[in-house]
Amino acid sequence: MKSLDEARALDAADPLRTYRDAFDLPAGEIYLDGNSLGALPRATVARLAGTVRGEWGRDLIRSWNKAGWIDAPARVGGKIAQLIGAQAHEVLVADSTSVNLFKLLAAAVKAQPGRRVILSEPGNFPTDLYVAQGVAETLGAELRLAPREAIVEALDEDVAVLLLTHVHYQSAAMFDMAAITRAAQAKGALVLWDLSHSAGAVAVDLNAANADLAVGCGYKYLNGGPGAPAFLFVAERHQAALRSPLSGWMGHAAPFDFGDDYAPGEGISRFLCGTPPILGLAALEEGVDLLLGADLPALYAKGQALCSAFIDVVEDRCAGLGLTLATPREGATRGSHVSFRHEQGWPIMQALIARGVIGDFRAPDILRFGFTPLYVGFEDVWNAAEILRDILTTGAWDDPAFHARAAVT
Amino acid sequence: MKSLDEARALDAADPLRTYRDAFDLPAGEIYLDGNSLGALPRATVARLAGTVRGEWGRDLIRSWNKAGWIDAPARVGGKIAQLIGAQAHEVLVADSTSVNLFKLLAAAVKAQPGRRVILSEPGNFPTDLYVAQGVAETLGAELRLAPREAIVEALDEDVAVLLLTHVHYQSAAMFDMAAITRAAQAKGALVLWDLSHSAGAVAVDLNAANADLAVGCGYKYLNGGPGAPAFLFVAERHQAALRSPLSGWMGHAAPFDFGDDYAPGEGISRFLCGTPPILGLAALEEGVDLLLGADLPALYAKGQALCSAFIDVVEDRCAGLGLTLATPREGATRGSHVSFRHEQGWPIMQALIARGVIGDFRAPDILRFGFTPLYVGFEDVWNAAEILRDILTTGAWDDPAFHARAAVT
The missing domain is CATH 3.40.640.10 (Type I PLP-dependent aspartate aminotransferase-like (Major domain))
Incomplete structure (x- = not known):
């Protein structure tokens, strides 16, 4: 994947593209941590309201059988x-x-x-x-x-x-x-x-x-x-x-x-x-x-393609910036997330999150990015890699606020 | 407790009486199974909506720290x-x-x-x-x-x-x-x-x-x-x-x-x-x-009083109808529910539930009634006992629909 236009063309051809609207995702962010906590399906909001108000509140103990x-x-x-x-x-x-x-x-x-x-x-x-x-x-x-x-x-x-x-x-x-x-x-x-x-x-x-x-x-x-x-x-x-x-x-x-x-x-x-x-x-x-409800073979293929695209774009656009791929290159031998090592992994990830690219960090030095095919697209991949490049080239990660550790990583 | 008027007077004097409105209870029912599944607090509806839409949906993985x-x-x-x-x-x-x-x-x-x-x-x-x-x-x-x-x-x-x-x-x-x-x-x-x-x-x-x-x-x-x-x-x-x-x-x-x-x-x-x-x-x-937030000594005292009142009214009004108390008579030596044995315990409880008195049955012959002081009052006690008396005296429990067993009792 060599350009934003190419990313957009891939999204336009994606048979799963309508699934993004099935999720209640925050605007202006690229969520690449669905491998840690999956996003909220819109249908879940109504389902839980029904479970709480109807099944628990109204039918109470009878719901063990009735519901x-x-x-x-x-x-x-x-x-x-x-x-x-x-x-x-x-x-x-x-x-x-x-x-x-x-x-x-x-x-x-x-x-x-x-x-x-x-x-x-x-x-x-x-x-x-x-x-x-x-x-x-x-x-x-x-x-x-x-x-x-x-x-x-x-x-x-x-x-x-x-x-x-x-x-x-x-x-x-x-x-x-x-x-x-x-x-x-x-x-x-x-x-x-x-x-x-x-x-x-x-x-x-x-x-x-x-x-x-x-x-x-x-x-x-x-x-x-x-x-x-x-x-x-x-x-x-x-x-x-x-x-x-x-x-x-x-x-x-x-x-x-x-x-x-x-x-x-x-x-x-x-x-x-x-x-x-x-x-x-x-x-x-x-x-x-x-x-x-999704086409599962298409889902798995898209997950592999998203990961491969991210690896390609990062290795191309962030070459020489200290990142080392920590994930198999071959799609058939890996899951649906991509990890890169960087000795400043923690502050870089905090800087990414501050810019709206939500991945996570795993000790000692892993930047981890999950690609969940139902709600992540190729434009997200392109933009995430560009923001990563910007953070690395400008040194924006080297801010005291980004070095502070959190209870949960 | 000798009359509905006395029950109503006790409710009017109850310092916890406003708590009933803190629960989203079905209209027209007397819920005496809070010892099995407690009722739905109204505040829980909003809390869960916030947890789901705000913490999970919007803040996603960050809520482990932020929320x-x-x-x-x-x-x-x-x-x-x-x-x-x-x-x-x-x-x-x-x-x-x-x-x-x-x-x-x-x-x-x-x-x-x-x-x-x-x-x-x-x-x-x-x-x-x-x-x-x-x-x-x-x-x-x-x-x-x-x-x-x-x-x-x-x-x-x-x-x-x-x-x-x-x-x-x-x-x-x-x-x-x-x-x-x-x-x-x-x-x-x-x-x-x-x-x-x-x-x-x-x-x-x-x-x-x-x-x-x-x-x-x-x-x-x-x-x-x-x-x-x-x-x-x-x-x-x-x-x-x-x-x-x-x-x-x-x-x-x-x-x-x-x-x-x-x-x-x-x-x-x-x-x-x-x-x-x-x-x-x-x-x-x-x-x-x-x-x-409740006055806990008042809460525990009310639980004991509700149970004692139920025992008194049932033993008085349902005397000779086959019920045997299976709970200690002394409030200080019992919890906040009351059990009576009856050889037709299962269909009697189903008949009670059909009349809106929600207790439960425990094998082999126990009719169990929970008295949760936050949302049960003395009028509920009186009315539940009256409905029980009616079911026993009319034999309304002896209906094929009430003999059918459910998966969960």
Whole structure:
């Protein structure tokens, strides 16, 4: 992409261009952080008003039956299943990604008494490693880390479960899900895929890859809102054998019998725990419905094209300004965000945000830009790169205000 | 209370009577299920609209800092602390009651290697027992049950933690928190109090009772909305020694350093796990703020008076119609709901609901009526009892439509 005109021509030809109006985005900004917090779908505003005033306020307790609240975890899970190549009854919405990681990792370790190792890679998203450490400590297991190039060689007969994030949160590098799954299963291990940066961003086909387990985030590309509930996947063939350690009442076979003894529900329902978060589920369902209405192959292709265009324009227009690409160049091996390293990454990102280009910073030196095909266009890519160039060439980033650190990055 | 006129006089003299207008309640109904799902505060409608359109839609990712999203679990926890006799830094809002039970039970068992028993009572709220079973199975511990009359005698040197619900979900019977805590601590055990039917309903003073641990529900008397996030309490003196097995990134000492190794946060923050559910937290904060604005001693006294009045009127007006009181008669030993047994409990409750008296049914034969002092008055008590009398005397409950069971009771 060599010019603003070319960017505009690409937008004019984009079959997804009308989706931008489905979002309530602030004027005058380029939002490139939908990989961290997805934007607000306009439909979500009305949906939440109805959930709050109609279902909660007017129908009150009756909404558990009448409004289908009790079915929401399975219903929304069944919709997410369509985005990740799963059957409807293999996916639930529940809790947070971290809590779901605990459930599935612990279940996988418990189910394989002869195997005591959780294998992952250093630099995986922190909560994945932290939760794995908690599971290991709780169960007397062990967390083993091996670099991604050596992850297959690190699989042995001690590994109960291989825990990997499909698209890396910093680099956007994407594992070959089918190949890794095959290699792990050949060694007798299960694989747990974290799809937080994949679902809604890249084509995922869990069943085609013969995947075992997965979790993922509701508030990134699924546009479910801040702290949206997360999802989990358990392949049908594993559901009867795996038990969630978090045996709360919603995972019981008959929660409203109010008996004293826990009996896990049939199938995926046993991975529920407490009362489902209805407001979060309602918002998430709107975000997922919006995605399901889109042409998904076109969506994934546009995400790749936006990322490639950003890489090209930045490398062309910002050459020699201290940026180093930290993302795979090949679209088929990366997710829908692009990272550049710069030793002044923090103040540069603050300067970008002050100019209306909203990306984020990841320690120690990563400038991260998410390209969400439903509401980002090629003109945004061009303009963001131009503003980045201006900030770097003028040194505008070197302002005390931009050096101050915030609580949340 | 002997007449409708007397009920109306009591309402006219009620210092809390104006609070009913703070709720968006359906016209023509008597809502006696606020002990299961609290009603919608009017302020919550505007708060959620602002959270959704302003904080999420306009400020997007910046709201983690700008709108204080990141502080919400501690901020709202600090407010709930005022309702339960805790210090602000001893309470957090996070996850569900079930997940919080798992965190604290597992931490309590792990911290006492020589003690392998979780003690509780049969008939405790199911999720408490189910989660305790999950913790026992996960850690190789044991769940021991003893009837409440014999619970103190069942304490021995094997008990790591005594798990009790302060106000029983069926009978509303209330434990003497200080006495039980003292007895358990004398045997070297910790006590975990489930305050789900207590917080916002009865006076609770955790620190006066020298309590160790507690959890509670956000969607009952706190009016936090369906599936609202729950809260947890860890006494300051235990915070450094206890570790949550659910070691997610929000409980890390420095979550935004993105390091590979888990280090628990100082103090209560280590009991956070995943990304906080912002929509649920916003709604819960409004519900808690509303309570904190009320005269709490008057609130608790009114709750007791409403329950006593209902017992009196029903026993007087429905004498001989098959109802048996299943709740303590003495106000100081019960929570803010009243249960009656009737062998036709299910269809009778459906008939009540059809007549606009919204209570609930708990297996096998309990008709349960919650009296939430902020939005229920003495005239409601009188009218509900009259409608109950009419349904019982006419046999109107014996209609096929009222016998059909629902998914959620």
